[in-house]
Amino acid sequence: MGKSYERIDGRLRDFIEAQHIFFTATAPLDGDGTVNLSPKGLTGSFAVLDEVTVAYLDFAGSNAETIAHLRENGRITLMWCAFDGPPNIVRVHGRGEPVFRDDPRWRELLGYFPGIDPTRHGLRAIIVVTAEKIRDTCGYAVPFLTYDEDRPLHASRFARETDESLDAYFHKKEHVATSIDGLPGLPLPLPALSRAD
Secondary structure, eight states: OOEEESSSOHHHHHHHHHOSOEEEEEOOSSTTSOOEEEEEOOTTOEEEEETTEEEEEEOOOSBOHHHHHHHHTOEEEEEEEOSSSSOOEEEEEEEEEEEETTSTTHHHHHTTOTTOOGGGTTOOEEEEEEEEEEEEEOOTTSOOOOOOOOOSHHHHHHTTOOHHHHHHHHHHSTBTSBOTTSOBOSOSSOOOOOTTO
16 A cells, blocks of 8 residues: 655665665656656666665666657656565655756765766766655565676766766767757757866
8 A cells, every 4th residue: 555755764764765766757847758668777876865865876878768858848757666575666846957067966965875886977066856756556466586696887977077078979869969859959069178177
């Protein structure tokens, strides 16, 4: 039986922080627009900021659908599933905002992710989500899956990029500056990472 929560704390927070993967879902306002669903992983790239606010690091990739949808309407759902232990699914429905490298909040937010070297993954934004509805459900049909380790491929691919080459990479991709549906995506040119970051 599903249950609603006012805050992300206690057992609920422990569960969320223990998962190795979560999923994000966003969509444009246009009813014919493309719904986006993305898996997110990498140990240390998710943080609970307070009882109703979470954040995750948005790394380099060939699309920027989540960013585009959030810039247009802010709606986002995050979902975690228990792949081991007792069955559970947690969803956080809320409002999200991409915080970009040139935002005054960047440095403070980056402090919530001490285990991540931002230069190794082409970090382009920090997604901050304020929960409006928090729910869990049983997850009885979710299979058992075993976590072995994070894949090293993302870091090995993007660690060799400079700010300039990463910007050039994003300019070459069809759906980074503009979403699949033509919405504004990642603002380019990409601001440089401060070396203090």
